[in-house]
Amino acid sequence: MDVPSKACLPSLKTLLLELVVYEDQKPFEALLSICPVLEDLEVWFREDESIQEFTISVPSLRKLCLHISYYGSSLERYEIDTPCLEYLQLADWNDSPCLVKNMPKLKKAHVDVVSFAVKNVIRSVTSVKHLTVCSEDVYGDGNVFDQLEHLTLCICKDDSSNLLAQFLKDSPNLRVLVISQLDLHADLKTNEMGFWNQPSSVPECLLSSLRILNWEGYFGRPQDRDIAVYILKNARHLRTATIWADTNEHDVPNLEMIKELTLSSRASSTCELVFVEMP
The missing domain is CATH 3.80.10 (Leucine-rich repeat, LRR (right-handed beta-alpha superhelix))
Structure with a gap:
């Protein structure tokens, strides 16, 4: 997945990412960075995913559903920083080290x-x-x-x-x-x-x-x-x-x-x- 450098999704509030191939974390994080009012995010990481680490830092996010498969995943760590989050669904069968912070409204x-x-x-x-x-x-x-x-x-x-x-x-x-x-x-x-x-x-x-x-x-x-x-x-x-x-x-x-x-x-x-x- 490639994200154009000048892209912007100023009105997008709901985003589902499934069956998306990431070479590394940069395209994934770049996509999130161009969604300034995103409120609902659901991400499914594939079994054969090559991404090793990522950060979800979205100040406007209210709902996050994150699914990380066990089989074949090369994920080593991830971080979640979502200060307005009210609902979290975390399914991590990979037992990946993670840093979850800044969720006072959960x-x-x-x-x-x-x-x-x-x-x-x-x-x-x-x-x-x-x-x-x-x-x-x-x-x-x-x-x-x-x-x-x-x-x-x-x-x-x-x-x-x-x-x-x-x-x-x-x-x-x-x-x-x-x-x-x-x-x-x-x-x-x-x-x-x-x-x-x-x-x-x-x-x-x-x-x-x-x-x-x-x-x-x-x-x-x-x-x-x-x-x-x-x-x-x-x-x-x-x-x-x-x-x-x-x-x-x-x-x-x-x-x-x-x-x-x-x-x-x-x-x-x-x-x-x-x-x-x-x-």
């Missing part, structure tokens, strides 16, 4: 990464109210999501149960918890969530703020049951717990799933427990 984020080895990825989204996360690793200590009200956690990875425990501990004002498997991961057939190690003390969000639990794709395995029972037992203000039971993947009878959770104690006397059988 309200909603969707983070699908190999790991949280680069701590600034998680630090950059601690101010959001709505977060969707999938990662193989837990993130580092010292992060507090004091604005987070709605968390969707994908449980297709081995360490998902520990990641859940960490988010419960670090999200004191969480109101809605959705445990599921992201649509893009439905064909992975992993969902080998490890066993639950309950926190040493009950998280603040269970004591004071959690109102809704939705579990989409509940298999009824011991680790699933332990998490569900723990939340029901400790969430004092829980109003509804909706369980979508999936008996196709694991040989746990639906009736047994229902009985186990129905008979478990609940901290909230007004909690409604709803079971839905998945097709």
